[in-house]
Amino acid sequence: MKNTRIGSIDILRAVTxxxxxxxxxxxxxxxxxxxxEHAPAAADxxxxxxxxxxxxxxxxxxxxxxxxxxxxxxxxxxxxxFLHILFRSLALIIMGFFHVNLENYxxxxxxxxxxxEIIITAAFFxxxxxxxxxxxxxxxxxxxxxxxxxxxxMAVIYKGDSPxxxxxxxxxxxGILGLIGWAxxxxxxxxxxAGEKLSVxxxxxxxxxxxxxxxxxxxxxxxxxVTHYGILDLGNASNSTLVMSGVMISALxxxxxxxxxxxxxxxxxxxxxxLAFGFAxxxxxxxxxxxxTPSWTTITAAISIAAFVILIFLVDKKDHGNWFRIxxxxxxxxxxxxxxxxxxxxxxxSLLHLRLPVYLRTGVVGILKSLVFAxxxxxxxxxxxxxxxxxxx
Numbered sequence: 001m002k003n004t005r006i007g008s009i010d011i012l013r014a015v016t017x018x019x020x021x022x023x024x025x026x027x028x029x030x031x032x033x034x035x036x037e038h039a040p041a042a043a044d045x046x047x048x049x050x051x052x053x054x055x056x057x058x059x060x061x062x063x064x065x066x067x068x069x070x071x072x073x074x075x076x077x078x079x080x081x082f083l084h085i086l087f088r089s090l091a092l093i094i095m096g097f098f099h100v101n102l103e104n105y106x107x108x109x110x111x112x113x114x115x116x117e118i119i120i121t122a123a124f125f126x127x128x129x130x131x132x133x134x135x136x137x138x139x140x141x142x143x144x145x146x147x148x149x150x151x152x153x154m155a156v157i158y159k160g161d162s163p164x165x166x167x168x169x170x171x172x173x174x175g176i177l178g179l180i181g182w183a184x185x186x187x188x189x190x191x192x193x194a195g196e197k198l199s200v201x202x203x204x205x206x207x208x209x210x211x212x213x214x215x216x217x218x219x220x221x222x223x224x225x226v227t228h229y230g231i232l233d234l235g236n237a238s239n240s241t242l243v244m245s246g247v248m249i250s251a252l253x254x255x256x257x258x259x260x261x262x263x264x265x266x267x268x269x270x271x272x273x274x275l276a277f278g279f280a281x282x283x284x285x286x287x288x289x290x291x292x293t294p295s296w297t298t299i300t301a302a303i304s305i306a307a308f309v310i311l312i313f314l315v316d317k318k319d320h321g322n323w324f325r326i327x328x329x330x331x332x333x334x335x336x337x338x339x340x341x342x343x344x345x346x347x348x349x350s351l352l353h354l355r356l357p358v359y360l361r362t363g364v365v366g367i368l369k370s371l372v373f374a375x376x377x378x379x380x381x382x383x384x385x386x387x388x389x390x391x392x393x
Contacts, residue, residue: 006257008311009062009250011324014331014378016055021330021341021374023049029366030358036367044286046296053176053289054242054300055307060180061246062308064188065196065254081192089185091128091393096178098151099342101160101169108166109159114350116154121342123150128335130392174233177338183239186232187247196251205244209277211237212294216285238292245274245301249308260317267309274302326375329382333390337381344377 026032026049039045071081098120105113126147131140160167174182187204194200214220215236220227227234234240249270253263278287278299285293289300315321330337348354355361360369384390 006066006253007315007321008308009059009066010331011315011321011327012055012062012308012311012331013059013334014324014327014329016052016059017330017334017337018327018374018378020052020056021337021377022370023052024341025370025373026367029361029363029370031363032367038289039287041288041290043288044282046287046289046299050289050296051300051303054297055304057180057183057239057242058246058249058301058304058308060184061187061243061248062250064184064191064243064247065250068188068192069196078192082189085185085188085192088393089181089188092177092181092184093174094151095124096175096181097169097171098154098175099177100171100173100175101158103172104160104162104167104170106159106161106166110157111154114346116158117342117346117350119150120154121339121346123147123154124339125389125391126150128391128393130388130390133388136388171229179235179239182233182235183243186234186240187243190244191247196254198248198251201244201248201251205241205248208237208241208244209294209298212241212292212297213281213284216291216293236292238294238297241294241297242301242304245305249305253312257316260312263312264309267305271302271305271309274298274305278302327378329385330378333381333385335391335393336384336389337377339391340377340380 023036026036035047036049037047038049039047068081071084072078076084102113102117105116107113109116111119124147126143128147129136129143131137131143136143155169158169160169162170173179190200190204211220211234215227227236249267252266256262275298278295278297282295285291285295287293287295287299289296314323356369359365381390
C-alpha cells in the first residue's frame with residue numbers, strides 16, 4: 001500500500017483516546033449510571049468503561065503492520081526495527097511503572113504526592129518529547145538527560161505504604177501504559193520476524209486466547225513467575241489477544257483495502273466468532289475486565305472490530321473524516337493527550353483544591369462535565385501540537 005496513514009485507524013484512535021479521558025474522569029462524578037462505569041471484579045458484567053482500554057489495545061495492533069512496513073521501506077534493517085520496538089516498549093513500561101506507584105504513595109514521603117506526580121509527568125515530556133522544533137533540537141540532549149535525572153531522583157526518594165510497612169516502588173501491576181508496552185513488544189516482535197503471514201498471526205491469536213483460558217482455569221499457575229515477572233511479561237495474554245486481533249484485521253485489510261464489502265463481511269464474520277466464543281464460555285469465568293476473562297477479551301475485540309468496520313465505511317469509503325476533526329489531536333498526539341490529565345489532577349485538584357460545585361458533578365450534568373473536560377484536554381493537546389510540544393516514542 002502506498003499510503004501508510006489510514007483515516008479510519010487514526011479516527012478510531014482519536015475517538016478511543018477521547019473516551020478514555022472521559023471514563024477516567026467519571027469517578028469525579030456522583031450518581032453515574034452503573035452501565036457507564038467499570039463493573040466490579042466479582043461481577044459477571046461489563047460497563048461502557050470496560051470496553052475503552054481493550055479498544056485501544058486493538059488499535060495498537062491495527063497500527064503495527066503499517067509501522068513496521070514503513071520502517072522497512074525506508075531501508076531499516078530488522079535489527080534496527082526491533083530495537084525501535086524494544087525502546088518504544090521500554091518507554092511505555094517505565095511510564096506505567098511510575099504511574100502504578102502513585103496508587104500507594106505514602107503521605108509520609110519526603111515529597112508530597114502532587115509534586116512527585118507533576119515532576120515525573122514533566123520528566124516524561126523531557127525524555128520522550130518529539131524534538132522537531134529547530135530551536136529545541138539543540139537542547140534535546142540536555143533536556144533528555146534532565147528528564148532521566150529527574151526520574152532517577154523521584155525513584156530514589158519514593159516511599160510507598162503497604163500492610164507490612166514502608167516499601168519502595170513495586171510492580172503490583174504495570175499500569176495502563178505498561179500493559180500496552182508488554183503486549184506491543186510481544187506482538188510487534190512476532191510480526192517483525194515472522195512476517196505478515198496470516199497463518200502465524202492466526203496461530204498466535206489462537207494461542208493467546210487459549211493461554212488466557214488456561215490461565216483462568218489455573219492450568220498454568222506454575223508459569224506465573226515467568227509470565228508475570230520474566231523477561232517478557234505475558235500476563236494472562238488477554239492484552240496480547242486484543243493487540244493480535246488488531247494485527248490480524250489490519251493484515252487482512254491491507255491485502256484488499258478498496259474491497260469494502262468483502263472486508264466488511266469478513267471482519268464482521270470474525271467479530272461474530274469472537275462473540276460466539278465469548279458468550280459460549282461465559283459460564284466458565286464470566287465477563288470481567290478486572291479479571292481479564294477470555295469472554296471479556298473476545299467480546300470487546302468483537303466490539304472493536306465492528307467499530308472499525310463502521311469507520312472504514314464512514315471515513316475510508318465515504319470520506320466523512322471531517323466529522324471527527326475536532327478530536328484529531330487525540331489520534332495524532334495520543335500519549336500527550338493521555339498524560340495531560342495527570343497535570344490537571346496534581347495541580348488543580350490536589351494542590352489548588354479547585355472543584356466544581358457538587359451540582360455540576362452529579363448525574364447527567366456531571367457526565368456532560370466529564371465529556372466537556374475530555375474535549376478540553378483534546379483541544380489543549382491540539383494547541384500544544386501546534387507549538388510542537390508532543391510526545392513521540
